[in-house]
Amino acid sequence: MATKSSFALLFLGSVLQIFGFGKWLVPLAAWLAPVFLLHFTRDAQPINGFLWLWFSLFVALSVSNRDVIPLQGAAFFGVVAAMSTTMTLPFLLDRLLAPQLSGFSSTLIFPAAWIALEFFAACLNPYGTWGALGYTQHGNLPLMQLASVTGIWGIGFLVAWFAAVVNWSWERQFEWGAIQNGVLLYAAVWSLVMLAGGLRLAFSPEVSTVRIAGIGWPKGIIEPSEFVRVIAPDFTAIEREQIRGKFHRLQDSFFERSRREVQADARIIVWPEANLMVLKEDEADFLEHARRFARDNDIFLLIGMGVLEPGVSRPVENKAVLLNPAGETAFSYIKSTAVPGFEASVNVRGKGPIPIANTPYGRLTSPICFDLDFPQVIRQVGHSEADIMLVPASDWKAITKLHQLMAEFRAVENGVAMFRITRWGGSGAVDPYGRRLAAMDDFTTQDNVMVAQVPASAGVHTIYARIGDLFAWGCVVSLLAIIAWRIFHA
Template sequence: MASLAHLGTLLLGGALQILGFGRWMVAPAAWLAPVFLLHYAREAPLGGLVVLWLVLALAAGASNRGVIPLKGLGYGGVVAGIAAAMTVPFLMDRLFAAQPGGVWSTLVFPVTWTAVGFLTARFNPFGTWGMLAYTQHGIGPLMQLASVTGIWGIDFLITWFAAVANWAWDLHFDWSLIQNGVAFYGAVLGLVLVGGGLRLALAPHRATVRVAGLAWPEGVPESGEYERVLAAVFRQAIDDQVRESMARLQEVFFERTLREARAGAQIILWSEASVLVLKEEEEALIERARSLARANNVYLLMGLAVLSPGANRPLENKAVFVSSAGEVMASYNKTMAVPGLERQLMTPGTGRIPVVETPYGRVASPICFDLDFPHLVRQVGVAGADLLLVPAADWAAITHLHQAMAEFRAVENGTAMVRVTRSGGSGAVDPYGRRCAFLDSYTTEDAVLVANVPARAGSRTMYTRVGDLFAWLCVFGVAVLVVRAVAGILG
């Protein structure tokens, strides 16, 4: 009966895990899944951790189908790696905290979880995909913790809850034994939520700037047309039809830009690589944009795919920012290429994200996948940015997920943000992660996001000052545990 109970605990935890990060993000499931998985890991034989890894792999496979753009063995390999990283904190807890002890023993699991998540995100090509904190999107007071510790403090709180719950479970929920530990955790969680609530309540009101974000309208480009043009350019097979497709896409965006400027937009943003242009024609296209911006007194950020047929890396994924006076204020090449075809073809940027002064505050423009790397984006917070203008490109399965992930960068760095995807979910938030607007391009024809976002609203957060210090402290804590264990074996 005991083994069946343990198996039931494992399956319940696995089912809840499916509702964690991925296609279905249910905030309470992210808190509850580790409770049951950790209980199984403590009660099962040591070899049961292999079964735990398998369940975690199955859960990750189910929840990330379509989210991770891979198939077959490639998809299976990534899912297996995710599950392996997730299993490490359970192993550490089993080795160092499985026997009921003081409340301090509950720190082993969250410290290890946070350290593993941080190191994995920092040194793997997919960044922070899969982090627990993103499942808490929309819970405003909790999201504010990201302005202090980054997303790592939220991951820590969630997994610490699991450890405290299991500590109490191991002590048969005897209140006389667990009251101090439960009160301690409750006080920390309460302090975070109250502090976050106060941060939201005391947020100053600011004047706003009207921003229009242009995604791909329905039918432009035609199905498969964008990919055909790219393929032709990379094959150096540029004919009149290819040039016509590129010119038509450019014309659509210039016409829509003019329309939004006349409608009152003060800043206009194109989605990522929305417009294709040959390298030798880039200067002429930018000159046209300069004339339009100057004539209509509007700031324009263009998401361009600049193509150089025959080059070793023929794609420049660029954000070019033009002032209302017609000056090119910044030109930035995307730093982080998505693993796969983009990484093979794209000329990466220098990693320096320009921050420029405008009447609406200091503006920076990282591009899409850049935002999945908090340490990269932090530089704009350090530089005092007020507004992030983010060209992006997604796909249907991540329409809501990727926008939610990106909004944590605004909270971390104390900046407003407008992020526009050429297909997928676009949104605008204030520096506290509160949404000003949202657009699902799959449910609209014209696909224009219009938002009034706070101007000059940036504020230096604790995260911009100390960065990932909290996460590094967790790494240090794991290192101490391992060193002590090795010393005990040798000594």
């Protein structure tokens, strides 16, 4: 039965969870919060404990995800309520099932339940893997290498299992004779993962690089409200001519700053998601200009284009267009995912697949921003043995650091280098092992240009690219088997 001391643990765990995922991500908090929350639920009655935990997590997630989730009012709290439910269910399943198992094996219930439910939520909800526990360990490079085998699910499993092991030890009053074997087993698994990750980093080969420049959003030409106005139903012909002039100035800015980076020996230029804005009727003329630019400067030019067609039901084509040094279109890809809300209501939805282009610098590919929140979408990049992901992206201030670090796990999972340039957010480049090559904050950089020397033709084969989410499915099957065993042996 819950006591004052156990409610104190609930409070402590909930406060730590504020820093578990969201605006203030602290990796250590993600390890500690489940420890205290799990100990609370083991002391409480199942239903009462579930309700108290759900409410506490609802408050914590509402605080940490304010402005991170781009919704307001009831819609925001509805999403937070769903997240709280998904996060609370593993504790309930552990409370009901773990006491039925004897010994150290009971510690596997909680991490298996956490990953199974997190995986199902990622497959079924329109936000993909937002909030996944594995993301919290960004920056721990040896541990991040586990994503090349299990995806982010294996990392999340280790974190959740730690909570279960600590609670198991706690219930035995940390008496070493009673907990020695279990603690040493967990320590051995954790050490093996860290050692393997460290060796993977240490023995990564040295490779040649290519200079890539990302040209960010120019300040003072077009305001976001003007873009929204273009796709309004009552957009007028006079406004069309006014915005066309601003689009031309926007285009000139991108070409001029790109020319400067070409002179500094950049061989690939990348423009962020939908940053090059053009009216549908002007698209052909603009692309001809861009082809001449790529041909005259002997570069690959990846254009994040927003092609706008006022007056139609879905007036925005969100494209990634790669032009080669011959001035030819290597590929043109329309974004296949859309952020729920405004973007989903106005974007033409692409059907994929994510294209690949063979170049002297390796196989290039360009998923767009939100695509990278769905590991099953990006796995085709690894399966196609791509070498570099050129990612045009567009974020908002509250997720400046968060969304970039999430994207970097896709590079590790699929063994590709990544160059991600973002409008209104954080940009970064990493090698196939997740090591940072460059970073830029759009809100603190004046010219918004990021340059990196990125490994060329250096894609790495990964187990995850071949087997996908097999580890997560293993957690699902294991959890269902335990539930079935419990039902038939009740």
